[in-house]
């Protein structure tokens with residue numbers, strides 16, 4: 001599914017983020033930035049050990065923040081590592097922290113001349129954020145950013161499986177109709 005926002009495109013695809021041929025891919029990391037499971041493990045495996053070596057120099061990352069590295073063996077030139085919130089009950093600042101994670105990644109992409117960026121569904125795996133709630137926050141933040149920043153031409157949102165793809169497609173269609 002594709003939608004146009006000014007000159008930019010927001011695209012939803014089902015697939016593996018490590019295979020994406022974009023300027024930057026986003027990693028859903030933890031605050032150590034020293035690797036983990038899920039999409040983090042997949043990105044480190046695909047990028048090779050030089051990625052972890054660079055991450056060791058970064059001093060970690062706060063929840064809602066992001067840091068950028070090279071992409072090494074990936075097609076993407078850069079990896080933007082962000083830390084989404086661990087979901088408790090939605091009353092512990094999780095929505096603002098999740099929005100901040102997306103926004104900070106987009107700001108880093110702009111600052112580093114990345115015209116195309118791919119996101120995974122941050123916080124919706126091990127960190128337990130309900131998929132539909134997370135999708136609304138992700139799309140609101142991305143749509144607002146693209147409306148105000150013409151330097152990013154493509155945001156590809158990569159869903160790992162048919163079920164999360166279907167949920168995200170429904171949420172985005174609803175939001176565009178509102």
Ligand code: AR6
Pocket residue numbers: 015016017018028029030035036037038039040041042084120121122123124125126127128158159160164
């Ligand atoms: N491509 C795209 N999406 C993927 C891929 C992939 N190759 N692999 C998994 N996903 P998670 P979180 C999806 O758990 O919830 C790590 O250990 C997955 O289906 O990777 O932010 C970190 O080190 C899910 O929808 O990240 C942290 O400790 C989404 O990516 C912790 O997990 C996010 O799931 C972060 O948890």
